Amino acid sequence: MYNLAQRANAIFAFAMTVQFGLLLSIAISSLYLTSNPIGKVDVRELNIWLYNYDNKETEFAFIEMNLDADLTSLFNWNTKQLFVAVIAEYETKSHDLNQVVLWDSIIQSKEDAHIKEVKVRNEKYDFVDITPKFGEVEAKYSIYWDLMPYVGFLVSGKTESNQTISFPAPDNN
């Protein structure tokens, strides 16, 4: 603190220490902010078609659904963006938990956080099982979200759905 250089150094070093504390308190306090995201996946249609994939007759599922979700409460002062995905979950005899992404989206502002999509199809991703056939399964469809903050920890969650849909028999043979 004797001369200009020492005072400038002392202020800068102390400011960086305090800034780290400020970032840490923002990161930790953001974990305690409450949110109430709601969402619903309404499956309108589910068809299964058989195609040849890797020289095996494989079941491809085609889904059409309506999405209605309100994720605006996830936008707090420390939210940079949301990654939202519709995921089908089901159980088969060989695998206890199967998750297939059907649709996803990145939401960058609170104004866009009210999702209302109709007739969404899984055009971007194939809906296939890890084995060639789904078999007798009942799938559950949920909206998963990942909150990416400006400072701090990635937070994930999902809006539960109770609707389960049995897979129909393949349409073509």
Add this chain to the structure above:
Amino acid sequence: MWFEWKIDFEGQKRAELISQVGIILFAVIGFVVGFLLQNLLLTFQIFGGGIFITALIVLPPWSFYNQHPIQWLPSVQSDQDKHEPEESDELKEKST
């Protein structure tokens, strides 16, 4: 050096206190205001502005940092000062 901007010991104590209190205060204000208005950018604007203001208060040698100049004892004429400095051994060796 004209740009050294020296301050006395009491002034250094005061400058340290002001800088630490100032920076922490602006950090707390920034956090509270940013949280209430839900604006993270505002938090760092307040914090950054606070560092700038604190630097303006602490960096220049304002007169209130130089209110207690050091009172040196009057200089004493010692025997050594009158002595002429002798040539060192090293120099002697080099010259030969």
